[in-house]
Amino acid sequence: MVSLDLTGMTSRAINRKLKELIATEDEIEVVNSHSAHNLATALIGKGRIVVNGSTGFYTGGFLEGPTLLIKGNTGWYTGDNMLSGEIIVDMNTGSNVAPSMLGGTIVVRGNSGSRAGWGMKGGNLIVCGNVGRWTGKMTLGGRIIVLGEVGEGIGESMYNGVIHVLDQAVDAKLGGNSRVVPIDDKEKREVETLFRKYGIDQGVDDLRSIVPNVYGRHEYTLFKPTHKRGRQE
Amino acid sequence: MCGVAGIISKQSAYLGNDLINMLKELLHRGKDSTGMALYEDRKDIQIRVALSDTQYEKDLKAIIAKHATVSSERIYQGEGIFSFYEAALDMAPEKIEQLNWDIDGHPELCVHSLGQHIKVYKDQGSAEDLQKRHEIPPASASHGIGHVRLATESIENINFAHPFVSYLYPELAIVHNGQFTNYFNMRRKLENLGIRFKTNNDSEMAAHFLAYQMKEKGKDLEEALYRGLETFDGVFTLLVSTENQIGALRDRLGIKPMLYFEQDDHTVLFGSEQICLTPIVSDVYATEMDPGGVMTWSV
Numbered sequence: 001m002v003s004l005d006l007t008g009m010t011s012r013a014i015n016r017k018l019k020e021l022i023a024t025e026d027e028i029e030v031v032n033s034h035s036a037h038n039l040a041t042a043l044i045g046k047g048r049i050v051v052n053g054s055t056g057f058y059t060g061g062f063l064e065g066p067t068l069l070i071k072g073n074t075g076w077y078t079g080d081n082m083l084s085g086e087i088i089v090d091m092n093t094g095s096n097v098a099p100s101m102l103g104g105t106i107v108v109r110g111n112s113g114s115r116a117g118w119g120m121k122g123g124n125l126i127v128c129g130n131v132g133r134w135t136g137k138m139t140l141g142g143r144i145i146v147l148g149e150v151g152e153g154i155g156e157s158m159y160n161g162v163i164h165v166l167d168q169a170v171d172a173k174l175g176g177n178s179r180v181v182p183i184d185d186k187e188k189r190e191v192e193t194l195f196r197k198y199g200i201d202q203g204v205d206d207l208r209s210i211v212p213n214v215y216g217r218h219e220y221t222l223f224k225p226t227h228k229r230g231r232q233e
Numbered sequence: 234m235c236g237v238a239g240i241i242s243k244q245s246a247y248l249g250n251d252l253i254n255m256l257k258e259l260l261h262r263g264k265d266s267t268g269m270a271l272y273e274d275r276k277d278i279q280i281r282v283a284l285s286d287t288q289y290e291k292d293l294k295a296i297i298a299k300h301a302t303v304s305s306e307r308i309y310q311g312e313g314i315f316s317f318y319e320a321a322l323d324m325a326p327e328k329i330e331q332l333n334w335d336i337d338g339h340p341e342l343c344v345h346s347l348g349q350h351i352k353v354y355k356d357q358g359s360a361e362d363l364q365k366r367h368e369i370p371p372a373s374a375s376h377g378i379g380h381v382r383l384a385t386e387s388i389e390n391i392n393f394a395h396p397f398v399s400y401l402y403p404e405l406a407i408v409h410n411g412q413f414t415n416y417f418n419m420r421r422k423l424e425n426l427g428i429r430f431k432t433n434n435d436s437e438m439a440a441h442f443l444a445y446q447m448k449e450k451g452k453d454l455e456e457a458l459y460r461g462l463e464t465f466d467g468v469f470t471l472l473v474s475t476e477n478q479i480g481a482l483r484d485r486l487g488i489k490p491m492l493y494f495e496q497d498d499h500t501v502l503f504g505s506e507q508i509c510l511t512p513i514v515s516d517v518y519a520t521e522m523d524p525g526g527v528m529t530w531s532v
Contacts, residue, residue, distance in 0.1 A: 035508060056508075073507075073516070075506075075507070075508075091516075092518055094507060095521065102385075108406075108519070111518055113521055114521055132521050133523070133524075152523075
């Protein structure tokens with residue numbers, strides 16, 4: 001394990017150093033994080049980064065592979081466009097956590113702000129505390145789990161994917177074009193596995209799912225012309 | 234981008250310092266200028282005016298002499314070319330509007346604040362520059378709002394910096410993060426009502442609009458803000474203060490951020506970002522204001 005002190009470093013220098021270290025080290029400890037912005041952005045690798053403190057905006061954006069454990073808070077757009085790996089935040093995140101996320105897992109042990117999981121396309125987002133308004137707006141895939149209270153307009157204009165919530169008052173706060181359905185057994189098993197993996201002490205039986213409404217034609221037939229070009233006489 | 238901050242703290246003897254410290258944390262949201270409006274517990278009427286050159290000092294004093302007598306004064310150089318005149322005045326409160334109107338009529342003078350409680354400091358540069366150059370007292374004030382500016386809509390000139398005040402309601406100050414897209418229509422409407430604009434900045438329109446609603450239409454701050462929500466178009470997060478209230482207004486899409494944290498009955502903090510609350514409360518969960526929301530707090 002190596003230790004990296006961020007005092008006086010610019011975000012570009014931090015990321016260059018992390019990139020260099022992740023190639024050889026299994027675990028990197030970051031101290032004096034001073035709410036640094038863009039920490040571990042576009043980092044590719046397999047190691048584990050432990051941040052003893054809080055980080056700023058765009059923490060772990062485009063992350064591909066590493067595990068990022070932040071022992072404090074993070075700013076907005078945590079895990080922006082994340083591809084794979086893990087981000088675990090022990091305290092709160094700012095708004096717009098996991099926007100356009102494609103894969104991997106983000107766990108927020110505290111609360112998050114509004115627009116959590118905006119336009120998410122894949123992966124898992126677990127918020128153990130409360131979330132603000134417009135959670136999971138326009139999501140295209142993936143799974144969001146919220147164990148605390150949710151804000152207004154949850155699941156607004158969802159296309160695909162699922163949001164599991166514990167908040168019993170969710171029906172009154174539902175966004176347009178989405179509905180609340182009971183959680184099915186396959187989902188229960190998957191969520192249980194996630195909870196066990198991240199040490200979240202919570203049963204899955206009270207969870208309910210928010211899924212998009214389905215309208216119109218959902219099966220398409222490709223147009224295959226059968227006529228043959230004839231010779232003109 | 235711009236950033237806003239505000240504080241209500243009835244017991245703080247260092248409110249001026251606290252607000253400056255909050256604005257220092259917002260430096261990354263704008264470095265063009267920094268400003269703050271403080272509401273002090275004082276007995277006299279005080280004035281702050283920006284002069285583009287010290288040669289206009291005699292013009293300013295001639296205008297003031299028509300309405301008031303000066304009990305104490307100072308004049309000093311700001312960060313840039315502008316000089317600042319600050320004085321305690323002995324005058325009838327009902328003449329404040331006329332004095333404000335007369336000074337703003339001079340092209341080289343601009344009233345930054347004139348009233349019984351309000352005091353506006355604004356200058357180019359960072360919060361640290363403002364604090365050093367203007368010798369802002371630690372100030373036993375009850376509340377205040379502040380702003381860091383990244384100029385998008387009009388020129389970099391300290392008279393175009395926030396907070397904006399209106400001669401119609403001298404104790405009102407506003408700070409704005411965003412852009413008004415119906416500025417020219419609104420300005421034309423307000424000018425037709427006889428309101429005179431001092432700058433070309435879109436945020437000045439909001440100050441005059443709210444002051445007009447409160448002074449001429451007799452509305453309270455909350456009603457005026459609701460009227461603003463219906464009327465303003467564009468992107469806006471506003472913090473508005475009067476001698477006994479702070480109000481907040483956010484547009485319906487919630488484009489620009491606004492957080493608040495109510496510590497107890499005596500302390501409320503406002504800011505664009507969580508980090509600007511940290512000089513006062515180190516680790517709290519601040520609430521994000523609702524889009525399309527109007528909120529007011531009494532001091």
